[in-house]
Amino acid sequence: MSGPKVDTATLRKMERDRLIAARHDRQALAADIQKTINDLTGICDELCGLFDQESGFSDPSDKVRKKRESYGKRLRKLLNKVQRGNEMFDVTSAKGELQEIRRDIERDQEFVTVRNIADNNVQIVKRKQETQAVINTRRRIIENLAPSVPVPETGVTEEEVSEQAAAFEEDIRIRMEEGEMTGTHKNSILLISQDLHELLESSLPAETRVKRMRRLYAQYEKVNALIRSEMEVMRAAYNEYCAECFDSGSEPAAISDFSTVNDIRKATKEAGEYAENKLSQEYIRRQIDDVMARHGYNVIRSDILEETSGQVLYGVDEDSAINVFVSDDNQVTMRVVGVGFDSDISDAESEKLYQQQCAFCSLHPQLTAELEMRGVILTTRKHNPPDKKFNKKIKVKTKKNERQSSRTGRAQQRQELRTMYKEND
Helix, strand or coil, X not given: CCCCEEEEEEECHHHHHHHHHHHHHHHHXXXXXXXXXXXXXXXXXXXXXXXXXXXCCHHXXXXXXXXXXXXXXXXXXXXXXXHHCCCXXXXXXXHHHHHHHHHHHHHCHHHHHHHHHHHHCHHHHHHHHHHHHHHHXXXXXXXXCCCCCCCCCCCCCHHHHHHHHHHHHHHHHHHHHHCCCCHHHHHHHHHHHHHHHHHHHCCCCHHHHHHHHHHHHHHHHHHHHHHHHHHHHHHHXXXXXXXXXXXXXXXXXXXXXXXXXXXXXXXXXXXXXXXXHHHHXXXXXXXXXXXXXXXXXXXXXXXXXXXXXXXXXXXXXXXXXEEEEECCCCEEEEEEEEEECCCCCCHHHHHHHHHHHHHHXXXXXXXXXXXXXXXXXXXXXXXXXXXXXXCCXXXXXXXXXXXXXXXXXXXXXXXXXXXXXXXXX
């Protein structure tokens, strides 16, 4: 039974649990690294924002940007290692590296110096005080829109209407730009903004407009309270989603891309299932690589093959290999194939491949047993008997712009193959 062999690979529960537990450790570490990156970015952006508002502070601003880039590079490099790690990754060592980077940031004298400048320079302190004064003024004006504040008996002037409306509009603008919310939430705020604009454009008396503006502000406050409540739940769910995506190789969707918390939880479940399946696939492939290598069969470099399509070739000799393909649903297909510079198979090659199929018969049960010892269980789906109809040849790429003669070039490529197959005694 040595034609193509098709099996379904599964992991023992104990092995799968071990992989998942190791991934959770990397997941928690990745979250710590990302938080450090976010904190560093936030501090640096705040400092640069202060320095860039004033003249004469280009030097400290440049220093902050360089520090952000330098430490950010170290943190991203560490994060990348964690994301690409497997169950053998040394989490303890990586945690130590993260602590070292954090200590370097805390003790960096240039950082200490520029932060002292930002905290103590008269010009910058004055700017911060002015900014805070504007915020406080707007807050006091906004507070006058509360229903509990009575309308002055003397009436309301157009100037007061404009002042309160401007503060209201600014609050909406800041909420839209800086507040965390879904698309549905934004639409609710936009409707209130539209109603406010129409109210201000109306010819109603000032006192009437203020009363309606107050009702509109009360509605705005209720919407904001609802948004804060929903976003607190969504943020917690979104953090779990981002954690599941830490090793996906792509950026997670933005929180604003989700309409409800159930959408986030669904995406989290899908990301987790994908990650666990990926863990299994990668583990299965690594164990196959290791078992094959222990039998002297080494992987043929994919860059010298014309077409691999996710398949792995383990060299038998310079003209043949064992082709192994693991599908997304962990179906494992193994077959003997020829390797050469064309896809044509001569009668002699066909006979040789047939004999290789027969020889593979004694090896496959041993491979299966060794994989089982590693927690990889191969369940038979279809094992074909040896037959020349299964003979197939994988083409080797020909070198472009080769200065050597065709014969010399082929000889060199054959030598490359020769170094990667099992030497026959």
